[in-house]
Amino acid sequence: MGILPAAGSLLAIIFLLHSLAPSSSAHRHVLRPSLAAGDPLCDIFTGFWVRDDSYPLYEYSSCPLIDPEFNCQLYGRPDSDYLRYRWKPAACDLPSFDGLEFLMRMKGKMVMFVGDSLGRNQWESLICMLSSAAPLSPAQMSRGDPLSTFMFLEYEVSVSFYRAPYLVDIDVVEGKRILRLDDISKNGQAWKDADILCFNSGHWWTHTGELQGWDYVGDGRGYYEDMDRVVAFQTGLRTWAHWADLNIDNTRTRVFFQSLSPTHYNPLQWTNPVSKNCYGETEPVSGWNYSGRSTMEECMMWAVRQVVGSMRTPAYILEITGLSELRKDGHPSVYGGDLSPEQRADPDRSADCSHWCLPGLPDTWNVLLYTTLFF
Structure with missing residues (x-):
């Protein structure tokens, strides 16, 4: 087994900063919706948070599928102001989310989120938003690993989550997990029938030690004990992009890629x-x-x-990083159902500042998805 440059390698980072400089084609798929006739195209990802007492868009008690780790109100979060913020783009207004319109316009189609637990966070959010718009409509839930699906039977709309933290495949060889940077065929087979594909990846690429999800990295040329994580991420993304270009019918399927969801573990990054x-x-x-x-x-x-x-396949980047960075208040912290009483009493060690409460910030991600789909 060989070893490529370790994670955080300064030379690799400098190389990437140069090699990833914008080119003439680098932004051709960064699209912006026009939210009203005659309006200039609006950057919906630049703006600010405003207090709105009509929020949240649903109640946690009306959406029983929320996983315990996201269900902050159920597990004792004492404050609720974090629920009452609406994203306001600087140059326009977002349309109000209309769950019935979403279901009717997506009738007979499949929406699929693919990625890690942040994708699951967003998947559950969208189901809650749609369910609150059609509370009496019959539905069916199927949970599994890697694929879970919620079906709105009346509208024949399925909303699925496929767990693939790295997007590319992981093979097990002689008991060892191999992260295959050059292969996505196993995972990709499940995505071909979706009409809306929303991908996310990033956090798992940086894990080390017990949290690392692989034992070796393979890139088609050899296997490595470790390599620069940004290089590995970019290589895996290129495999994903090649798969999309070969397999996605862009006359039928819309492709989205969500930018990194931020964490808030370092309080020195904000005041007070x-x-x-x-x-x-x-x-x-x-x-x-x-x-x-x-x-x-x-x-x-x-x-x-x-x-x-x-990419040849048109893909839309949901640039949620900047607006989410402002929401240090939106994480479960110690108010998740997967924590023991001892963990809950020790927030310095146990607080979850990576995922997001539901209702909460992922609802805004889905308002932005709704906006880019229909406006």
């Missing part, structure tokens, strides 16, 4: 922190800017834009 992480935060970061991105995260976001921009 109340704890050692997101625990106890009840308001968004004020202003427009947030300085919490690492160099690795910046490189990974560049990789997404470069790879998506080079």
Whole structure:
């Protein structure tokens, strides 16, 4: 087994910053909706959070499928102001989410989220939003691994989640997990029939130690004990993009790729922190800017834009990173049902500042998805 440059390699990062510089084609699929006749195209991802007491878009008690780790109100979160913020683009207004319109326009079709637990976060959010619009409509739920599906039977609309944290395949050889940067055929087979595909990936590529999801990396030329994680991520993305170009019928299927969902573990990145992480935060970061991105995260976001921009298949990047960075208040912290009483009493070690409460921020991601689909 060989070893390529370790994660965080300065030379690799410098190389990537140069190799990922924008080209003439790098942004040709970065689209912007026009939200009203005669309006200029609007950047719906640049704006600010405003208080709106008509929110949330649904109640946790009316959506029993929310996983315990996202169900903050059920598991004792004492504050609720984080539920009452609406995203306001600087140059326009987002349309109100209309769940019935979504179901009618998607009649007979399949929406599929593909990726890690942040994709599952968004998948459950969309089901809750649609269910609240059609509470008496018959539905059917099938949970599995890697594929789970919620079917709105009256509308013949299925909303699925396919778990694939790296998108590319993982093979087991002689008891060892091989992350196959050059192969996506096993996972991709399940995605071909979807009408809307929304991909996300990123967080699992940086895990080390017990959280690492593979034992070796394979790239078609050899197997490695480790390699620069940004290089690995970009290589896997290119395999995903090649699969999409060969297998997606873009006259039928819309493809989305969600930018990185941020974490809030370092309170030095915002003013007046109340704890050692997101625990106890009840308001968004004020202003427009947030300085919490690492160099690795910046490189990974560049990789997404470069790879998506080079695809023949039109793909839309949902740029949710910046608006989500402002929401230090939106994480489950210690109010998730998968924590023990001892863990809940030790927020310095146990707070979940990666995932998001439901109802909460992923509802806005789905409003943005709805906007790009229909406006």
